Amino acid sequence: MPNFRRRGAAAPALVAVLAVLAACVPARAGGEDDGRPLVLTTFTVLADIARNVGGEHVRVESLTKPGVEVHGYEPTPGDLRRAAGADLVLDNGLNLEVWFAQFVQDADVPHVVATEGVEVVDIADDAYAGKPNPHAWMSPANVELYVDNIADAFVDLVPEHADDVRANAQAYRAQLRAVQAELVDGLAAVPQRQRALVTCEGAFSYLARDAGLTERYVWPVNAEQQATPQRIASVVEFVRERDVPAVFCESTVSDDAMQQVVDATGARFGGVLYVDSLSEEDGPVPTYLDLIRHDVRTIVDGLTGGAS
Numbered sequence: 001m002p003n004f005r006r007r008g009a010a011a012p013a014l015v016a017v018l019a020v021l022a023a024c025v026p027a028r029a030g031g032e033d034d035g036r037p038l039v040l041t042t043f044t045v046l047a048d049i050a051r052n053v054g055g056e057h058v059r060v061e062s063l064t065k066p067g068v069e070v071h072g073y074e075p076t077p078g079d080l081r082r083a084a085g086a087d088l089v090l091d092n093g094l095n096l097e098v099w100f101a102q103f104v105q106d107a108d109v110p111h112v113v114a115t116e117g118v119e120v121v122d123i124a125d126d127a128y129a130g131k132p133n134p135h136a137w138m139s140p141a142n143v144e145l146y147v148d149n150i151a152d153a154f155v156d157l158v159p160e161h162a163d164d165v166r167a168n169a170q171a172y173r174a175q176l177r178a179v180q181a182e183l184v185d186g187l188a189a190v191p192q193r194q195r196a197l198v199t200c201e202g203a204f205s206y207l208a209r210d211a212g213l214t215e216r217y218v219w220p221v222n223a224e225q226q227a228t229p230q231r232i233a234s235v236v237e238f239v240r241e242r243d244v245p246a247v248f249c250e251s252t253v254s255d256d257a258m259q260q261v262v263d264a265t266g267a268r269f270g271g272v273l274y275v276d277s278l279s280e281e282d283g284p285v286p287t288y289l290d291l292i293r294h295d296v297r298t299i300v301d302g303l304t305g306g307a308s
Contacts, residue, residue, distance in 0.1 A: 037087035043070040044278040057161040096134035112153045114146045121205040139206035140176040186300035200249040227257040239265040246270030246302030270302025
């Protein structure tokens with residue numbers, strides 16, 4: 001068994017359930033066994049990154065489906081069976097998948113946290129203040145660390161294909177750097193006072209840091225109910241003071257609160273951003289690179305006047 005990192009103890013009853021399920025189902029419970037090691041991830045973004053690193057040498061599946069919110073996901077008995085049959089489980093960490101620890105962390109399943117080594121940005125306010133912002137994948141530079149961690153795990157998992165895994169990782173990192181350069185170069189002409197990223201959810205702290213943008217949001221992580229009149233008024237004041245040209249909202253939440261900001265300030269609604277999930281293959285963001293490129297171009301267009 002490869003020398004993967006593990007976490008602490010889970011609830012004994014849940015671990016017992018997982019052990020029973022593992023004994024009752026085939027090793028490839030998540031799909032048809034094609035002979036490749038099965039890698040199970042917690043959400044679609046992480047699955048796509050892992051597929052790019054592993055290539056044809058591993059079979060990667062996501063517990064959550066495209067379009068599903070990962071924060072409050074509730075595991076099913078089928079998820080337990082899939083985890084029991086996996087050769088490796090990947091999660092994001094940073095408290096993104098609170099539900100994840102409840103059923104897999106003490107099971108006999110190798111486990112790697114993709115965010116290991118990331119320089120964490122804490123949530124700044126409200127009940128979440130001081131806790132790590134989990135959306136580290138919204139920084140292409142951070143995802144280079146994801147790639148390194150996943151590549152190390154896959155080299156252990158399929159050592160006979162180590163050269164291919166390393167080559168895949170190198171090629172993918174080059175694409176990530178190109179997206180990062182597009183972000184920085186695209187925003188170079190925006191005046192310092194207007195270099196602000198205003199969104200519904202505080203999911204863009206890492207991207208804002210990388211791009212030299214000041215972040216403001218209507219609510220912190222996964223707390224849409226906190227779009228109070230006071231928070232909306234605070235965002236309105238910030239947009240007016242900084243003369244922010246455009247504001248944005250995420251695909252998985254209502255943009256009603258941000259439209260109030262638009263009405264009160266005259267800022268443009270710059271468009272919809274994607275964060276927590278990929279779309280179906282025929283949708284707008286079927287891969288992580290599609291997602292981050294879409295968001296980068298939407299933000300650049302909004303803040304430079306190119307938004308429609």
